[in-house]
Amino acid sequence: MKKWFAVIGDPISHSKSPAMHNAWYKEMNVDATYIPIHVEPANLHQAVTSLKLLGASGWNVTIPHKEAILPLLDELDEQAQKMGAVNTVVKTAAGKYKGYNTDGAGFVRSLEDMIGPAHKDKLVLLIGAGGAARGIAFALLAEGYQHITIANRTLAKAEAIVEQLGCGQAISLQEAENNLQKFAIFIQTTPAGMTSGTLDLPFSLDKLPQGAIAADIVYNPLMTPFLQAAESKGATIVNGLGMFVHQGAIAYNYWLGHYPNTSSTIAELTAQLK
Ligand code: NAP
Numbered sequence: 001m002k003k004w005f006a007v008i009g010d011p012i013s014h015s016k017s018p019a020m021h022n023a024w025y026k027e028m029n030v031d032a033t034y035i036p037i038h039v040e041p042a043n044l045h046q047a048v049t050s051l052k053l054l055g056a057s058g059w060n061v062t063i064p065h066k067e068a069i070l071p072l073l074d075e076l077d078e079q080a081q082k083m084g085a086v087n088t089v090v091k092t093a094a095g096k097y098k099g100y101n102t103d104g105a106g107f108v109r110s111l112e113d114m115i116g117p118a119h120k121d122k123l124v125l126l127i128g129a130g131g132a133a134r135g136i137a138f139a140l141l142a143e144g145y146q147h148i149t150i151a152n153r154t155l156a157k158a159e160a161i162v163e164q165l166g167c168g169q170a171i172s173l174q175e176a177e178n179n180l181q182k183f184a185i186f187i188q189t190t191p192a193g194m195t196s197g198t199l200d201l202p203f204s205l206d207k208l209p210q211g212a213i214a215a216d217i218v219y220n221p222l223m224t225p226f227l228q229a230a231e232s233k234g235a236t237i238v239n240g241l242g243m244f245v246h247q248g249a250i251a252y253n254y255w256l257g258h259y260p261n262t263s264s265t266i267a268e269l270t271a272q273l274k
Contacts, residue, residue: 003032009062024260088251102250104139110242128189129157151176177203188216208233
């Protein structure tokens, strides 16, 4: 039987996931389709009940449902439970719907695509302590990065993640700015620099150390003010597009058992966003 997948969110019309997944099905000769479904928060329960009833093979979950969907699923992957957020739902062999989170792992793959796996002992500064930062912090730890410091405007949110991680440190944005020299890998996870937003950088990168690696998870625009500032200081930069493509590719792999071609997708989307 033809498999079908979806992405649910509010808004959803801007999502690049349907085009990306449908292109992979075509390329890999997979008999499947992937559709966007607009689900407002008040309708989430009914939408999930309907997706299960109609036998969806799986679906992605985007803003604002990543946390609210947890109690509506039959099973949860351990990492997704710790992260408190789900972005991928998989129909198991037993017909149950299990939630996973591929955002953080997608980020780590994207980072290591660019810099390789040999930097796990370096000191990481994670800027922001929202849903994406939480997922990235858990994924970094799972992949062997052991020195994680989280800087956030609301310190209590950074402290809560550190407590849950069982390691690392929480600091203010001012402390981060004053101590940039201590870190080697900088990961910007606030919405600062998004095309639709007006946020300034969380802090100045004037004192960025030599040889820094700077990643931003915002990918529209590809070249954010954070990446521009970091590049002007000689840093190796990693934009947010790889994270988006790899989170989708890891979901695809959960659903279909093989990894799609991410490099051509990244090249195509880069050309579209430039
Ligand atoms: P979120 O849960 O709302 O968290 C936002 C974070 O940004 C919080 O730490 C917040 O600090 C901080 N922040 C917001 N406004 C700020 C300001 N004016 N100054 C300093 N800090 C500020 O959002 P999220 O889900 O983590 O998403 C964050 C960004 O990542 C979004 O732009 C999203 O599009 C992007 N993203 C990209 C991918 C990808 O695949 N590349 C995946 C997921 C998300 P407080 O705690 O103090 O409020």
